[in-house]
Amino acid sequence: MSLTDEELDRLADVVRLQPTKNSELEEAWGVDGGSEVHRYLENHLKDYYYRDDDSLIRATAEANDLVDVEPGIEADAVAKGAAPDTIRVPELEARVFAVVAGPDERSQSVVSVLEELRETYDIDPDVGEVRRALRSLERKNVVEVVYRTVPTFRLAVERDAVTVEVTE
Numbered sequence: 001m002s003l004t005d006e007e008l009d010r011l012a013d014v015v016r017l018q019p020t021k022n023s024e025l026e027e028a029w030g031v032d033g034g035s036e037v038h039r040y041l042e043n044h045l046k047d048y049y050y051r052d053d054d055s056l057i058r059a060t061a062e063a064n065d066l067v068d069v070e071p072g073i074e075a076d077a078v079a080k081g082a083a084p085d086t087i088r089v090p091e092l093e094a095r096v097f098a099v100v101a102g103p104d105e106r107s108q109s110v111v112s113v114l115e116e117l118r119e120t121y122d123i124d125p126d127v128g129e130v131r132r133a134l135r136s137l138e139r140k141n142v143v144e145v146v147y148r149t150v151p152t153f154r155l156a157v158e159r160d161a162v163t164v165e166v167t168e
Contacts (some may be wrong), residue, residue, distance in 0.1 A: 003044075003066070007044050007045065008066065008067060010025075010029060010040065010044070010045065011045055011048055011049075011059070011063055011066060011067050012067040012068070012069045013025060013028045013029065014041075014045065014048070014049055014057060014058075014059050014063065015059040015063055015064055015067050015069050016069045016088065016167060018056075018057065018058045018059050019052060019054075019056035019057065019058050019139045019140070020056060020057045020136075020139075021034075021055075021056055021057060022034030022035075022037040022038060022057070024132070024136070025037045025041075025057070041057070045063075047060070047062070048060050048062060048063035048066070049063065054139075056139060082141065083140075083141045083142050083156060083157040083161065083162060084140065084141065084142070084162065085161075085162065085163060086162065086163040086164075086165060087137075087140050087142060087162060087163075087164055087165070088165045088166075088167050089136070089137070089140075089164060089165075089166065089167060090133075090166070090167055091166050092125055092129060092130075092133050093133045093136055093137055094164045094166045095117055095120070095121055095123070096113060096117065096130060096133040096134060096137060097137060097142065097143070097155075097159070097162075097164055098120070098159070098164075099113060099116035099117055099120050099121075100113050100116070100134070100137075100143060100153055100154060100155060101153070101154040101155065102154065102155050102158070102159060103144075103154060103155045103156060103157060103158060105154060106154075107144075107145075107146040107148070107152035107153055107154040108152055108153055108154065109150055109151075109152050109153075110127055110130050110131045110134060110150075110151075110153070111127065112152075113130055113134065113153065114127055114130045117130065134153045138153070141156060141157075142155065142156055142157055142162055143155055143156055144156040
């Protein structure tokens with residue numbers, strides 16, 4: 001099946017962002033609502049993606065071969081519950097990874113991570129962006145959630161055990 005340029009671009013987003021969910025693709029594609037993302041996936045990319053046991057969207061091996069982007073993670077490692085050796089993430093996620101508490105430290109709230117970002121990088125992202133970055137890193141098995149009064153976060157692996165590559 002031959003894909004259009006738009007389909008290839010959107011498939012590249014699936015490969016680059018995996019494991020992902022409708023809301024992340026909604027933002028990347030500039031569409032209104034997760035149902036529109038689901039409809040597009042089913043109508044245009046049905047043969048090139050699947051949902052894992054956690055309902056996260058992942059690209060098939062064929063999809064990875066069709067597009068010229070690096071996958072967001074090493075699928076085999078994460079599928080087996082391990083942390084990948086390399087993650088490819090947007091700049092904010094890379095910065096969150098750099099400042100969030102280490103695996104042996106007390107976990108941090110989203111607001112605490114935001115304060116670290118402000119202090120370390122002199123940036124002021126929206127708290128929702130920081131939360132999404134933390135959840136994305138959690139899906140990649142490099143950040144874990146510790147439930148206290150509010151969900152808090154810390155690295156699931158040693159910082160130097162993972163190579164972080166920044167994507168566009």
